[in-house]
Amino acid sequence: MRAVDLIAKKRDGAALSRDEIRWLIASYANGTIPDYQMSAWAMAVVWRGMDDRETADLTMAMAESGDMLDLHDLVPLTVDKHSTGGVGDKTTLLLAPMIAAVGLPMAKMSGRGLGFSGGTVDKLESIPGLRTNLSAEEFRHALSTVGLVIAAQSGDLAPADKKLYALRDVTATVESIPLIAASVMSKKLAAGADCIILDVKYGSGAFMHTPEAARTLAQTMVAIGKHAGRRVAATISSMQQPLGFAIGNALEVREAIAALRGHGPDDLVELCLTLGTQLVRLTGLRDNDAAARSLLQEALTSGAAWQRFVQMIAHQGGDLRFIEEPELLxxxxxxxxxxxxxxxxxxxxxxxxxxxxxxxxxxxxxxxxxxxxxxxxxxxxxxxxxxxxxxxxxxxxxxxxxxxxxxxxxxxxxxxxxxxxxxxxxxxxxxxxx
Structure with a gap:
């Protein structure tokens, strides 16, 4: 195969085969295909798009370019959550302990903030002592011991995506639904989650500005999950204003702690209950929305979610004084x-x-x-x-x-x-x- 032929094929609107996509991604990851050719191919995708099968094949090729995490020797099923990012979005800090508290192991790799959207890892690291850069052994031990781990993304997961994203960022090829969807889902699939809930946001405080664009992205990512044999659902949620009342790393940790202790902002709690309800249903733990939501509400009101959060912070080295007395943050x-x-x-x-x-x-x-x-x-x-x-x-x-x-x-x-x-x-x- 030759890269120039695949560039021309996509430029002319034809679909690439699975073997062609796998060769293209593998060759780019190992340095055989130079940046200038990959840039031309990415721009052809921006203009011509990709169908669901192509997008799924691209996702799997990027996921398989590095380590594929398999945690089934520790737990029978793992769940994950991804947000497309927004201002004041601290949902992981509340949702992950709620999910773990109802018995669903949550092994989450999160990112740092870039641009106007904050990152979960940055927020957690405002707690003195807490470590998010965990080895594979530490990540696995935390999951088996606590049932909940939130760590920084490993450089060994989906390295082709990391390389391609850096290229897209400087070649005006970021805004492509197939490329965005494949980027997000390649990391989720490489992290080994069986069930994934996606929070796709729209509005002035999100990367997708309209409900229509968010819907297209959500549908594309759910289709990728289906092709990959995973159970995936997505909410389309508003970021027409910040989520909650706090914006900023330590301030958002305080707000998440307040929510875990029963007095958080209504919109934050409602979004987490909605996301959690869909995730519980994906696992089969409950078969309807009302029962799933009731299970999560009980985990929140009983303090079980708070206790799981405390266990996670302690296990990852965080000083518990700062979450038990959040004014010390x-x-x-x-x-x-x-x-x-x-x-x-x-x-x-x-x-x-x-x-x-x-x-x-x-x-x-x-x-x-x-x-x-x-x-x-x-x-x-x-x-x-x-x-x-x-x-x-x-x-x-x-x-x-x-x-x-x-x-x-x-x-x-x-x-x-x-x-x-x-x-x-x-x-x-x-x-x-x-």
Whole structure:
């Protein structure tokens, strides 16, 4: 085979065979195919697309380019969850302990934040002592001992995806549904999960801006799971405003702890119950939504989910004082309130703008080697539909210095729209794709 022939074939709109895709990915991973040819092929995919079978074959080729984790010698079945990312999205910190508490082993590899979307690993690492860079032996031991492990993604999983994603990032070929879906699912399949729930977000604070785009991505990923013999479902959820009230690493850990202890934000808890319900049903542990949701609600209200979270933190080296007394977590030295500009109702919040502000405060990174400040971020007081007065704060800025806080005020003001009449609250869940 020759790369130029496969580039031309895809350029002309034809489907590549499974053998052609496997050869292409293997040759790129081992360096036989240069970046310039792979860039041309990726651009052809952007323009011409791929059908479900091609996308599934691409996913499996990337998954099989490195280690394929198999945990069935430890547990009969494993579950996983993936979110396409959003502002204030700390669902893993709440959902994973809930799932583990009902007896479903959760072995999760999570990423770090890049751009305006935060990363679960960064959030967890705001807990002093906690380790997320685990060896394969440590990862397996945590799963068998606690039934729950959240670790940084291994470089040995889907290395072809890692190489291709870096190339797409600099060649304007990121925004392709088949390439996005294959990238996400290759890592999930390589991590060995039997049942996977996907949280596909849309809105200003997400990478997919419309429900239609999110639906297409969700359907594509669920189809990949079916081709690969895994049980997969997806929710399409709104990121038209941040999830919960906290944005920033330590602030989001505090909010997740509050939810685990029974007093978290309604939207965060509701999303986790919805995601968890679908995951429980995928495993066959319960056969209807009401029974699955009741099981998860009991794990939350009884404290079983909280205890599983504590066990996970302890097993991965975290200092339990900081979760038992979350006020001890890293705290920004400056906390400045931004007042509502007028009385009325919050009509819209630009989630991406708030995520960008958090990054500018030092809470995120633009390059993977950037250091982050886990103390900084934002705490919201009003969400879309809430009434506000001009003598109440919209948001508290948590910053390393007063100049840092003052510098982001104009962007925060521009991120809010205040209406004079009541505004409907946008739906949290658009639909579920099974």
């Amino acid at each position: 890293p705290t920004a030295p400056v906390q400045l309130n931004l007042m509502a500009p007028q009385s009325g109702y919050v009509a819209a919040i630009d989630g991406q703008a708030l995520g960008t502000v958090c990054n500018q405060l030092g809470g995120g990174r633009q390059r993977k080697d950037d250091r982050i400040d886990s103390r900084v971020g934002l705490v919201l007081y009003a969400k879309v539909g809430d009434a506000v007065n001009n003598d109440m704060p919209l948001v508290t800025i948590h910053a390393a210095s007063i100049p840092d806080a003052e510098r982001v005020i104009p962007q925060l003001r521009a991120a809010y729209q205040i209406a004079s009449s009541p505004v409907a609250v946008p739906p949290l869940i658009e639909e579920i794709v099974r």
